[in-house]
Amino acid sequence: MSITEKIASYIDQKSELYKNLSDRIWDYAETRFDEVRSADLLCKTLENEGFQVERGVANLETGFIATFGSGNPVIAILGEYDALAGLSQQAGSANYAPIIQNGNGHGCGHNLLGVGALAGAIATKQYLEEHNLAGTVKYFGCPAEESGYGKSFLARDGYFNDVDVAFSWHPGTVNAIMHARANAVINATFKFKGRSSHAAASPHLGRSALDAVELMNVGVNYLREHIVDEARIHYAVTNTGGLAPNVVQAEAEVTYLIRAPKPNQVKDLYQRVLNCAKGAALMTETTVEEQIVGSCHNLIPNKTLEKVMHQHMQELGSAKITEDDIHFAKEIYHTLSDEEKNVAALQVGKEAAQILIDKPIVDFLAPLPEEPFFMGGSTDVADVSWNVPTAQCTTATWAFGTPFHTWQAVAQGKSAYALEATLLAGKAIACTAISAMENPTLIEDAKAELVKRLDGETYEALIPKDLVPPKAMEATAVIMA
Incomplete structure (x- = not known):
């Protein structure tokens, strides 16, 4: 047999x-x-x-x-x-x-x-x-x-x-x-922090984190014209900062998947996306924290x-x-x-x-x-x-x-x-x-x-050395956010 x-x-x-x-x-x-x-x-x-x-x-x-x-x-x-x-x-x-x-x-x-x-x-x-x-x-x-x-x-x-x-x-x-x-990928989150205020009575006192997310996304969309053909960038707004339009959103968050054919290309592209986030924070007078939460070659x-x-x-x-x-x-x-x-x-x-x-x-x-x-x-x-x-x-x-x-x-x-x-x-x-x-x-x-x-390249993980995978229930909370 x-x-x-x-x-x-x-x-x-x-x-x-x-x-x-x-x-x-x-x-x-x-x-x-x-x-x-x-x-x-x-x-x-x-x-x-x-x-x-x-x-x-x-x-x-x-x-x-x-x-x-x-x-x-x-x-x-x-x-x-x-x-x-x-x-x-x-x-x-x-x-x-x-x-x-x-x-x-x-x-x-x-x-x-x-x-x-x-x-x-x-x-x-x-x-x-x-x-x-x-x-x-x-x-x-x-x-x-x-x-x-x-x-x-x-x-x-x-x-x-x-x-x-x-x-x-x-x-x-x-x-x-x-x-x-297949493309290498970096999965990252960008958390913007601003200042809440009454959107009608005192809008000048607020600093909108949601505006920062939107501006970042606009910037990345312009970036798409200037990346290698096989690269891909996708995003999802995972926190809009609340449901009340008359409150300036003090926090907001967006998650990105950034793909490119080679690890060095995806790392470079990630830096360019990060620059878009920093620029959005500068324009809106907010702050941004970024974190790589996953990746693969x-x-x-x-x-x-x-x-x-x-x-x-x-x-x-x-x-x-x-x-x-x-x-x-x-x-x-x-x-x-x-x-x-x-x-x-x-x-x-x-x-x-x-x-x-x-x-x-x-x-x-x-x-x-x-x-x-x-x-x-x-x-x-x-x-x-x-x-x-x-x-x-x-x-x-x-x-x-x-x-x-x-x-x-x-x-x-x-x-x-x-x-x-x-x-x-x-x-x-x-x-x-x-x-x-x-x-x-x-x-x-x-x-x-x-x-x-x-061809002479060696493996070096794209995820940070100190990144710990989330526990089960924490991961569920991320999905449901």
Whole structure:
């Protein structure tokens, strides 16, 4: 029996366990650093499967590392389980139907991601036991990927220093290897302090912090014309200073995500955004305090590992799809705008897109691209990829064209085809992990590629050395502010 057949058998035998775990984490829908029940569920499952679990690593209350085996090589498998605010949605519904208005939802499929990675880790452990192989498999429970960058804290504090190679995956609309680049990002808050006063009787005595926020945003919007093409800047006003228009707002706050292709570029761009904040404070005679609350590097692909993962995915084939799956996927597809459909069509080509209109679940594996494609967003997997060769895949857990971070993605989080695609990802991860453990030359070649791609650069975390991740309830307060 081949590696792919054995791994597939291991994972399929436990499919009901993985479905139950994924569905429960979907129900919990816990956001950044508040994934208390989700993390605990995964920890207990791994303990039951024979892993030694260390909780609270890197001062992450909902972070953990589960370890099985001993000696080299050391394989890391990365799991996530955080949801998104404001995306509550009923499972299995092709109509927008929040369970809780403004509640949380798994709009990026991390309920699937964490469980698929867990399936890969458990299957790797089973293979090691059955074949009496030396080596260590570590499942990294990584909280707050969406806006807290849990892996960046883990990388900063050296938790990947003894790892040889790392693997992960992500839910999506295609089956493919993620041979990709992504932006580095700095997440920062800017808190303005002014002086309150009666806005009509004595406006001259007030100093408006809200005016400062607005002026900063205007300044940054002008800045956009003068940054590198791939850079991105986004903001959200998280404190407007109150609800009374006849009171000059004495405090206000804005949060920024600042992205650029390289760490040095994002640091320079952050300084330029900070100058906009200082200028706004000067104009309004307010003060400003800034704080970097999270960050991650740009993603470094590793084609050496990706080729092996791609080969295993070819051998595994596509996930099982039923007529009921196709029917629901078509309902979801018809909720998308023409623009969303057209963008999706560009990813697969006109011919494939035409076929997918009637059967909008991708059941083929995309070719491995020669050159990395660029993702405008960011991922804290990047900090791992700077420290250790890292490979990722994506599988078709959602109907063709489904945008990330939408209610449509949440609605498909418990679908049968989402689970099948999740198991496929776990199989691909485990097969590639075993291939690396049985072939030291593969690991050596992957490490050599990483050195070449870094081209003399070394990892230095973008988050401050003294920054401590927020505790669970503190993080919830930030989200709800």
